[in-house]
Amino acid sequence: MCIRDRIEREQDIPDYSYAGYHRSERAIPTVEGPVFNIVDFGAKSNDEKSDRAAIQAAIDAAAAQGGGVVFVPKGRFDLGQKSNAGSVFISHSNIILRGVGSGPDGSLLYMSEALAPPPPMKLWGSPYVFQVGADRREKKLGAIVVNASRGDREIVLATAPDLAAGDWITLTLRDNSTDLVKSELADFEVLDPRWKSIIEDGVAVTERHQVEFVEGTRIRLTAPVVKSIDTRYDWRVTRYEPLEEIGFENLRFEGAWDERFDHHLNWLHDGGYSMVSMTRVVNSWIRDCTFANLNCVGAIGSSAQVTVIDSVIEGNPGHSAIRFSDSTYCLMARVDDRAGQWHSVGISRESIGNVFYQCYWGSKTSFESHSSQPRHTLFDSCIGGFMKGHGGGAAHNQPTHMEGLVLWNHLKTNEALADFQFEPLDELYWRVPQPLIVGMHGSPIDFRAGQSTVISLGKPIAEGSLYEFQVKRRLGEMPEDLQ
Numbered sequence: 001m002c003i004r005d006r007i008e009r010e011q012d013i014p015d016y017s018y019a020g021y022h023r024s025e026r027a028i029p030t031v032e033g034p035v036f037n038i039v040d041f042g043a044k045s046n047d048e049k050s051d052r053a054a055i056q057a058a059i060d061a062a063a064a065q066g067g068g069v070v071f072v073p074k075g076r077f078d079l080g081q082k083s084n085a086g087s088v089f090i091s092h093s094n095i096i097l098r099g100v101g102s103g104p105d106g107s108l109l110y111m112s113e114a115l116a117p118p119p120p121m122k123l124w125g126s127p128y129v130f131q132v133g134a135d136r137r138e139k140k141l142g143a144i145v146v147n148a149s150r151g152d153r154e155i156v157l158a159t160a161p162d163l164a165a166g167d168w169i170t171l172t173l174r175d176n177s178t179d180l181v182k183s184e185l186a187d188f189e190v191l192d193p194r195w196k197s198i199i200e201d202g203v204a205v206t207e208r209h210q211v212e213f214v215e216g217t218r219i220r221l222t223a224p225v226v227k228s229i230d231t232r233y234d235w236r237v238t239r240y241e242p243l244e245e246i247g248f249e250n251l252r253f254e255g256a257w258d259e260r261f262d263h264h265l266n267w268l269h270d271g272g273y274s275m276v277s278m279t280r281v282v283n284s285w286i287r288d289c290t291f292a293n294l295n296c297v298g299a300i301g302s303s304a305q306v307t308v309i310d311s312v313i314e315g316n317p318g319h320s321a322i323r324f325s326d327s328t329y330c331l332m333a334r335v336d337d338r339a340g341q342w343h344s345v346g347i348s349r350e351s352i353g354n355v356f357y358q359c360y361w362g363s364k365t366s367f368e369s370h371s372s373q374p375r376h377t378l379f380d381s382c383i384g385g386f387m388k389g390h391g392g393g394a395a396h397n398q399p400t401h402m403e404g405l406v407l408w409n410h411l412k413t414n415e416a417l418a419d420f421q422f423e424p425l426d427e428l429y430w431r432v433p434q435p436l437i438v439g440m441h442g443s444p445i446d447f448r449a450g451q452s453t454v455i456s457l458g459k460p461i462a463e464g465s466l467y468e469f470q471v472k473r474r475l476g477e478m479p480e481d482l483q
Contacts, residue, residue: 004463007455008470011436013406014150016378017470018223018354020331021307021481023469027480028285028307031247034068036061038077045075045231048112052080053111056088059095067094072107072251074100079111079129085167086115090132091430093243099251102290102312104151107307111255111294113472114272127256128277128299132246136280139239141169145217145297148229153212153221155229157237160217167211168240168282170303171225175233176202184402189435192425196396197372204373206350208240208304213283223329226353226376242303246284248276254315255294263342271296278303286311286322287481296339297362298322301349306330309481314338321345321361323368327355333482337361337384343368344384347401352376357467357482359384363413366390369405369432371397376404380467385414386445388430398431405435409460412442422450438466 007013009013011446021028036058039045040367043054055070055077062068072115080086090097099107117125141163146156155171165167184203185191191199198204205227212220219237229235255273262269278284281300286308291297292313299320302308304327313321313336321341324330326349333450337344338361344361346368347354361367361384369377373391386407391400422432436453457463471478 002463004434004461004466004469006329008466009282010454012150013436013466013475014123014226014353014376014404015470016467017352017474019329019353019467021305021331022283022483023223024307024331024479025475026289027307028247029307031069032461034065035063035071037071037073038237039073043077043098045077049076049078050080052086057256059088059090059361062095063092067092067245069096069098072109074098074105074107076108076110079109079254080113082084085113087127087129087131089133090130091243094245094248096247098247098249100341101195101250102252102288104252106252107250108252108254111275113256113466114268116272116463117267119328121267122263123267125269126267128274129175130276130298132243132277132281133279134243134281136239138170141237141239144171144229144235145231146236147231147279148225150228151224151227153222153224155219155220155225155237157217161214161219161237162221163211163214163239165211165213168242169209169211169219170238170240171207171229171235172238173205173227173233173235173295177233180233185433188423188451190423190425192398192431194395194428195398203217204350205375206326206328206353207352208282242280242282244276244281244283246281248286250288253289253294254292256296256314257293257318261342262470263319269295273318275302277301278306280435281306285309288312295319298327300327300330301325302327302440305329305331308335309333312338313341317341319343320368323348323370324351324354325349326329326366328353331357332359333357335359340365343370343390347371347374347377348392349374354378355380358382361385368392369401371400373402375402377401378406378467379410380408381412381465383413386410386412387414388427389393391429395428398428399433400430401432401435403472405432407435407437407440407462408466412440412445414422414443416444418446419448420445422451
């Protein structure tokens, strides 16, 4: 048994091979058509006039035909000028926004002015320019009545659900039972009284899954559950109706953000130039895109099996890169945050089972973990800083991350750190219960004994990527776009 295999078994690591577009079982497709060229709907490049209405019209026309490729030709197209600034909405499945390239001479979608939040002008309230999302339609299907362990693919309800193969469901836990809260925080020697959300409101878990088949009260899932299900607590199932097959590809998104970033200074600094939001989507992607001079690059929320791949963040640094929020089994691969956003790529809220593979961020920042109970996140073969103060989340929503944070073969690039602690009560951020740190190398670091599991510190595991190993073990080979 190789050391990678041994660590995986001994540390009870989930099978992350299900992360990404269609569970990493197929490559992202190249959709042929039909094609809706934004020029045919009134867009005109390089004229310094707003093309937002034309882009929206092309998207709406594609939606009316059941989907298609909204094509952005070479040139600069403006996303809003003065009175015509605002958001572009995608609310139907099978819409691909495609350009001819993400370089300066490719297909440029330019945000010439900031979008202000509505009153009372909250710091993080600015709207994103591109807003993808399904209407929120959830139907309660009942309580789970049989325990399930991590890795199981079957759940049982009290009564037969109205579901069919291919449908999507959400597994949720909302429970403030004292013994459950204590068990979730048991790896901390001392509880911080500032953690009001989990201590008072309770444990919150969300997983989103596709149904393989239904037999009576049994639901077979296409991917295993990540969090073990204990029916002593309030585990429930609801119907989940997302959009699917949404793609952004071969595009350059650019903003006019040019100030020196000051964290939480005002709404402009925290989100005035925010570009792509995808909410309640599955089996979708962002690939081969460049994002420049933006406060907030992207947010994938309440979603599952979304892949962000081969994309670059550059220009003037701002607030955040791209995050998975309240999402399940998503994959970020080969994303380079060259700008060094304050919060680089990462997760927030009840995200679970997500993977960051061969990503890069600068030495002056760190990956994001924005509290509100994210769990089981794999950062695999990434390069960048590892430091406190860039995790995020209000005091009442801490800890920064719950169980299952794994840093695998991370190349650390910031300054040397001695006696790194995950539990100091005089600090708010980077409070993580027993993270697993395997093969961290680069600039020196050592960790306070007893607060984490550290293996092969200073030297990467020779067998390489855990995610890649798990995919090849299950499928035989990596999908073509990940090779």
